[in-house]
Amino acid sequence: MAAGVDVIVARLNEIAKDSGGKLQVIVDKFEATSQRTGGKPAPLENVYAILPGSDPKFAKTVFLLSGHMDSIPSPSSIMDAQLDAPGADDDASGVAVSVECARLLSKAGANGRGTYRATILFAAVSGEEQGLLGSYHLVDWVKQQGYTVGGMLDDDIVGADPAPGAPHRVRLFSGNGEIDDADSPSRELARAVEEIDGRGAIRMIFRVDRYGRGGDHYPFYKAGLPAVRFTEPLEDYNRQHQTPRTENGIEYGDFEKYLNFTFMGNVVRDNAEVLRQLALAPAPPTSARLKGAVTPDAKVSWAAEDDPERAGFEILWRETTDPRWTVYDSAAAPGETVLKGVSTDNHFFAVRAVGKNGARSIAVPTEMERRPPTLPTPTK
Numbered sequence: 001m002a003a004g005v006d007v008i009v010a011r012l013n014e015i016a017k018d019s020g021g022k023l024q025v026i027v028d029k030f031e032a033t034s035q036r037t038g039g040k041p042a043p044l045e046n047v048y049a050i051l052p053g054s055d056p057k058f059a060k061t062v063f064l065l066s067g068h069m070d071s072i073p074s075p076s077s078i079m080d081a082q083l084d085a086p087g088a089d090d091d092a093s094g095v096a097v098s099v100e101c102a103r104l105l106s107k108a109g110a111n112g113r114g115t116y117r118a119t120i121l122f123a124a125v126s127g128e129e130q131g132l133l134g135s136y137h138l139v140d141w142v143k144q145q146g147y148t149v150g151g152m153l154d155d156d157i158v159g160a161d162p163a164p165g166a167p168h169r170v171r172l173f174s175g176n177g178e179i180d181d182a183d184s185p186s187r188e189l190a191r192a193v194e195e196i197d198g199r200g201a202i203r204m205i206f207r208v209d210r211y212g213r214g215g216d217h218y219p220f221y222k223a224g225l226p227a228v229r230f231t232e233p234l235e236d237y238n239r240q241h242q243t244p245r246t247e248n249g250i251e252y253g254d255f256e257k258y259l260n261f262t263f264m265g266n267v268v269r270d271n272a273e274v275l276r277q278l279a280l281a282p283a284p285p286t287s288a289r290l291k292g293a294v295t296p297d298a299k300v301s302w303a304a305e306d307d308p309e310r311a312g313f314e315i316l317w318r319e320t321t322d323p324r325w326t327v328y329d330s331a332a333a334p335g336e337t338v339l340k341g342v343s344t345d346n347h348f349f350a351v352r353a354v355g356k357n358g359a360r361s362i363a364v365p366t367e368m369e370r371r372p373p374t375l376p377t378p379t380k
């Protein structure tokens, strides 16, 4: 593990030199305990490369991209440090995406072709296979630093695309959340990613993760923050969480030779473009409400902090069965829009902010004040 940290830090320091001193590299040492550490505290290290935002207020909002640098052989031998666990796909691929995005975005900033309003943090975390330890720690760390999380992109198993016809669309997992009749911030981040990168690049999956598996977006998602997971189109289980060996002519193990660098390059661009646009966009509305139940018109109202770089807002709607938003109307300032002749009950609604530069925030779905239906008094 220490060697992995050293390689990543050395590479990020090189990238930082080319960024005109903007990119800051931090090694965050901590201890964590889980069932999979045998109940004993394990010393761990996360690596962060931080590109500070240029907007005095919005710089306290952070967009994160994370891959995990630990790997395992078979889960039954998880604490056996003697076994080889190459981990090329799970998850050196995600770490490579994080480091390469740090290079692309910090270079664009240094050339004066782009300064980002919000802060971007490129992470390589540890202890994922021991219970998402590095990611749980990262949630706390960003809070302690006083950041608001604008969005978190977890890249885990993004290096291979073995099915014929590659490259295929990368899968993007997002959880439903717990708001009645509205989607989670994670779902809204997923929609923003698809809109930015295009339907030809992203396959949205409305599910928090693959069955029986977890990932580093989960601690952020459970904290109510916008967090999604990128994963390759179709996984080969002979090549992950396997102790390297050959059995009955089948080779097991997570080796670099199975990676598809064309596919990985596309994943890098998908992540970098999302971070670039969201870090240039105004903050999303702080709240959005729906009124007008049992009346002919739906009324959408929203609040937002002042922002001189904002052009206005878009009021979004969709059929309750549609996965994607469309724009219903725009507005210059926070307030209320009446959707004439539109029932509150037949669509979902949301609001997002639009910058003068054209960049859009993630959407904030409206919440309706609820009144329970009148029920009959129980008879004794």
Ligand SMILES: [Zn+2]
Pocket (backbone or CB within 6 Å): 068, 090, 091, 128, 156, 157
């Ligand atoms: Zn993984």
